Amino acid sequence: MNKRKVRALYLGVVGLANIGGWIYLLALNLIILDKTGSVLAVTGLYIIKPFASMLIGPWAGSMIDRVSTKHLMIFLDIIRAILVASLLFVDSLWVIYLLVLFIQMAGAIFETSSFTYMTLLLPEEDRNKFNAVLTFVHSGAFVTGPFLAGILFMLAPLEFSLVINVLIFICCGIWTIFLPNILNTIPEVKKHLHVKEVREDWYAVWNFSKKYLSFFFIYMTFQGTMLVTAALDSTEVAFAKEVLLLTDAAYGSLVSIAGLGFLLGAICTNLLVRFLSAKAMMGVGTFFVASGYFIYSLSTSYFAASIGFFALSFSLSIANTGFMTYIQSRIHSNMMGRITSLYEMISSFVQIVTVLLFGLVASLVSVKVVVIGGSILMLLGSCYLILITWRISKTRGFEAL
Template sequence: MNLLKWKFPALYLSAVGIANIGGWIYLLALNLIIFDRTGSALAVAGLYMIKPFANMLVGFWAGSVIDRVSTKHLMITLDGLRAVLVVLIPFLDSIWFIYTLVLLIQMAGAMFEPASFTYMTLLLPEQDRNRFNALLSFVHSGAFVTGPLVAGILFMIGSLENALFVNVGIFMISATLTLLLPKLSNRDTTESTSITWRDVRTDWKLVWDFSKKAMPFVVMYMGFQGVMLLTAALDSMEVAFAKEVLHLSDATYGSLVSMAGIGFLMGAVCTNALVKFASANLLMSMGTLLVSIGYVIYSFSTTYLMASTGFFVLSFFLSLANTGFMTFIQKKVPIDMMGRISSLYEMASSFIQILTVLFLGFAAQMLSVKEVVIGGSLLMFAVACYLALLIGRYSNLSTKIIGSVKR
């Protein structure tokens, strides 16, 4: 590997890895804070409804900003904003005030993710993207192991609120590393986020025209997102499932998530070997199918051992699925429209996710957490099977259609 060539990609991976460690600390601490204060699975599920709702609030205009400004400077600004908002959470007593801050944090995150993805695509030549995506999965897996482990230690030596303060520092470190990256753009940027309603409407039409010409791609994109939104919906039941069904302590719950991180780490290692000869479509289809099988194992678990096995399986193949999906998007989506397409598609996915999480939350109140998790995992398996069939049917056709879109 040419070290000079990979200097900036390595710096980007470092920033992402540190930010993801902080993300796990934030997620676990916030889940436990809400559950401890309310004792309600529905209240925790509410946290998982906030993210898709935030995506809907910013999705219709965020892409227009991302594709017109310096993504590097936008990422730094959003990291700083999230740090300021997170530091306020421990000082709030009202659950509704906390929800409001979380909404603002998630709105910033809803802009950060497509901005980061666009920057990453600009940073790398096409021939290096599949390899880099595999390395990115490896970094995510390291955070998957390290984040819950650090969170568990912080929970044992201090309070949940103190863990959030650590997360603030992590956000600032990530922003500092991003500052060292080069400024990249696929167009002349104005460094202004002043976007008119006319610009937004024009961007919607461009995305609509792209989607009509690339319908097989849209179908596969939404199929994959269907599996992922079900994972998010089931994640909203995770704390309640661990405490009410498996009867785990906070520290043991953290170790369960760490077990999933080990699976993610080993899956990332395998992904780095598989990308040399496996197509993005194969990684995406087989990965999602086996992720759903892991969730089925987890949903039927009655012991820590069985639950950790399910977590390991789903996490192992999640790395394959995500790597294939990222490369799939980078090959099919025009880079100068990546922010707008990603944001608007994510907005549509988020609307469905809100309905799904809301349904599962109320179902858990009416039935039981275990029954809801089992039903959701079986539905995920069915969607994953359908996605595998779609990819086998449309993969060649989608390449032809999307290749005909004027970029």
């Protein structure tokens, strides 16, 4: 299979899996709401994902860097298909939460494995363009997934959407079989992973972070800025309803505008990769995401809010493409799994704390104060990111491993 077909197949797997993820998420939200009648029970789903990343962070990267990422991806697709199918036969909320936790753990390992596989698959000079196309695929799934979910919800019971999701995971696993097998091994690999190897991997990541401290700051500044975005998302509905006084239909149209922004931003990103470096796209994109949220936080009308929503969603594609390309160029593929897993564990812990903190402040003070304060934090973070990447570009002391 030639390179073009391999890349198209990989994009097809990722795109289909993302569409399935949206169908699964929306269906599960409605199923839990129907079973419990509690909005708080639905909110619990959004804490599970970062918690799952924290659980797998200490050890998943050690496994990913020692196995064939292709076969691991196939295995995880099968496991997720079985776990989603199991949701059809349980009624207890806590059992559903437990299954969702395992699904999210498998998904978090899959994301890191898939990213590592992609890094191994692509030569460095092709990564920027490919990441732009990948961002377009993610944006397309963001639009297509909820649209298909809405059609399924109208035509069949909610449980049928989970059946479709099971079939999607099975199809992704089958398609992955046809991808080339790229081994990602490290020296002195053993058949079984022991605590000693995991501990040694922690030290390796620690030493990497100390040696390349600027990279660590860039990674965490970008992730921290995006985590504030995720935390603000939890207050988004309340802000739209209580501060902007929008109707359900008006809020729904805002979400549609965000989807359009994602799609157009992804198209624009495919053009910008020809002219901008990964650092420039990451810094500029993050700044405009923060600016969009700042406009949204100060808006007093639907029109102003829609401008902010469009600006932030449009810029997300640019920022994410730059970030992916940048870290691929700075981390050697044989350490990709370990470094990203442990860094994501830290990010997930911060995300949980931030979401809970923002929710507490919103309940004690006001939603508007939280959104404005969070958007200012994002602006400061994006400015610091631009500053640190600019200063690093002026030195030669920071090179890829």
